[in-house]
Amino acid sequence: MSKHYxxxxxxxGNAGLSAAAQLLIQKSSLNIGIIEPSEKHYYQPAWTLVxxxxxxxxxxxxxxxxxIPKGANWIKDAVSTFQPEQNQSTCKSGKKYTYDALIVAPGIQIDWGKIKGFKETLGKNQVSSNYSFDVAPYTWELIKNFEGGTAVFTNPSTPIKCGGAPHKIMYxxxxxxxxxxIxxxxxxxxxxxxxxxxxxKEYAVTLSKVVAKNNIHVHFFSNTVEIDGANKTVYYxxxxxxxxxxxxxxxxDICHAVPPQSAPDFIKNSPLADANNPLGYVEINKNTMQHSRFPNVFACGDSVxxxxxxxxxxxxxxxxxxxxxxxSFLNNKECGAQYDGYSACPIPTQYGKLMLAEFDYTNTPKMTFPFDQAVPRWTMWIMKKYLLPWLYWNKILKGRA
Ligand SMILES: Cc1cc2nc3c(=O)[nH]c(=O)nc-3n(C[C@H](O)[C@H](O)[C@H](O)COP(=O)(O)OP(=O)(O)OC[C@H]3O[C@@H](n4cnc5c(N)ncnc54)[C@H](O)[C@@H]3O)c2cc1C
Structure with a gap:
């Protein structure tokens, strides 16, 4: 027996809860189920500041x-497989859920194991990563107590959530x-x-100056493959x-490393994955966010x-x-709304100053404010540290921003 939504x-996460909240604002009578295994929700963008x-x-x-928005049903379980031809998902518990429409938003998978030795040394031997709730505070211990020597910051060759995070912490x-x-x-x-x-390039110009000012040695096309914590050596x-x-x-002497990332394995191994994408992300139309082969399936967030x-x-x-x-799909209308690839990366270039890089699919700047956002500013730092976390918990997750 399956239950229907x-x-x-x-x-x-960010995407799933925002979508549920916005749907219920549009139509409170919708029957929505959210499958989510975690008891906790995380505001990850602040981990750099942590x-x-x-x-x-x-x-x-x-x-x-x-x-969880009022009016939505929280199913505390994890999806393990999809049967899109039957409009059905099956959970780890064995329970099955059917749907008229599906939104896929399980985030990204952190592949710690793809760098040899990383998992074993994470949080000790002077090796940290802001990509872990448990370990991000250790990054601050390393920075604070550093008295000079070699500091290595790594960035993998796969796409990752927040592409700026590996170098934000370095600046x-x-x-x-x-x-x-020192x-x-x-x-x-x-x-x-x-x-x-x-x-x-407009934002890269600013960052190149920050790199030069701090005398940072940059190694591009360099993929970290092993971290030997005991011997304090990175191999790339x-x-x-x-x-x-x-x-x-x-x-x-200290190392902040960022793990490679990919779609969660249950997405990679599902019929929803893009067979041409080696990292197994959900195959969607990049403008309508609708699945390319299953029209009642949509996706958003890091897993697309x-x-x-x-x-x-x-x-x-x-x-x-x-x-x-x-x-529109549920009302048999055309899916006319379009996403243009907008993204933003707030990059602190020093304490108290931040460059808000905004851009779209074509890597063209899409600045919100009436000033040159390639110039790092105190106001943008204040926005990142105080305004955005407040907006996230009080407006974005509630579907109001
Ligand atoms: C260090 C760091 C810095 C960042 N900085 C910024 C920033 O400055 N600005 C910015 O905009 N973004 C930033 N981000 C990125 C941002 O946090 C993510 O892009 C965002 O959280 C992605 O949302 P999501 O809903 O796709 O995934 P998540 O928010 O990660 O949520 C995914 C949810 O899916 C659930 N899930 C997993 N598996 C299953 C399953 N099998 N079945 C059901 N549910 C499942 C998980 O439990 C989780 O709750 C940063 C991230 C990090 C780690």
Whole structure:
């Protein structure tokens, strides 16, 4: 026996809860089920500030029960398989749920295991990562107590949530060490799988100056493959100009590493995955957010194959499109709403100053404010530290922003 919902949502994260709340604002009589296994909901964008000693980790975690929108049914379970031909999802418990329309929003999978030794050394041996709720406070311990030596920051070659996070923490660390008077004793290296510091050239110009000012040694096309915590060594594969890959190693005194990421395995192994996407993301039309093969399936958030930057800011623009198109679909109307790939990356360039990079699928700046956002500002820092967390818990998750 299966239970039926008009709309079934997989994942009660940023995307899933915002979508449920906006749907219920549009039509309170909708019968919505949200499948979500976690008792807790996390405001992950603040983890960078946690790592920099500027935000309390406990304020980033709240009870899921308090944020499931009134009128939606929380199914405390995890989806394991999809049967889209039967409009059905099956959960780990074995229970099955059918739907008229499905929203897939289970976020991204952190592949700690893809860097040898990382999981074993995470949170000890001077190795940290802001990508973990448990470990982000350790980043601050490392930065605060550093007295000089080699500091390594890594960025993987896969897309990740918040592409700016691997270097945001590096700029803050350098600024902290400058103020402490030890920056000239710090040998800072950025080992990145990317080919540039930032994909939008207007913002990259600003960041290149920050890199130069802090005397950061940048290694592009360099993919971290192993972290040997006991011997304080990072191994990375660097692609040279001839396209050959060379294995290199670097000793460190502290290391902030970012793991490779991909679609959750249950998505990768499902009929909803894009067979041409090696990381297994959900196959959608990047403008309508509707599944390419199953028209009653929509997706938003970090698990989609759309070539946008994976952020909460992107989700804020995706969700209204999903909501409008899903309701159109249920009313046998055309899915006319379009997402243009908007995303934003708030990059602190030092304590008290932040550059709000906004852009779309074409990597064209899409600035909200009537000033040059490529210039780091105190007002943007205040927005990131105080306004955005408030907006998230009080408006975004409630479908009102
Ligand atoms: C260090 C860091 C810094 C960041 N900085 C920023 C920033 O400055 N600005 C910004 O906009 N964004 C930032 N982000 C990115 C932002 O947090 C994510 O893009 C956003 O949370 C993605 O939302 P989501 O709903 O797709 O996934 P999530 O919010 O991760 O939620 C996914 C949900 O799905 C649930 N789930 C998982 N598996 C299943 C299953 N099998 N069945 C049902 N449910 C399941 C999970 O329990 C979870 O609740 C940052 C992220 C990190 C880690």
């Amino acid at each position: 008009q709309i079934l949502i997989v994942g009660g 790592g920099a000693g500027e935000f309390d980790i406990n304020a980033t975690e709240k009870r899921m029960a308090d944020y 803050l660390a350098c600024d902290y060490w400058r103020k402490k008077g 920056l000239d004793k710090c040998n800072v290296h950025y080992i990145s799988g990317a080919s540039v510091i930032f994909g939008v 594969e660097e692609k040279n100009a001839d396209g050959f890959t060379e294995l290199k190693e670097m000793k460190f 194959n759309a070539p946008c930057s994976k952020t909460g800011a992107a989700i804020r623009k995706q969700v209204p499109v999903v909501v409008e198109n899903l309701l």
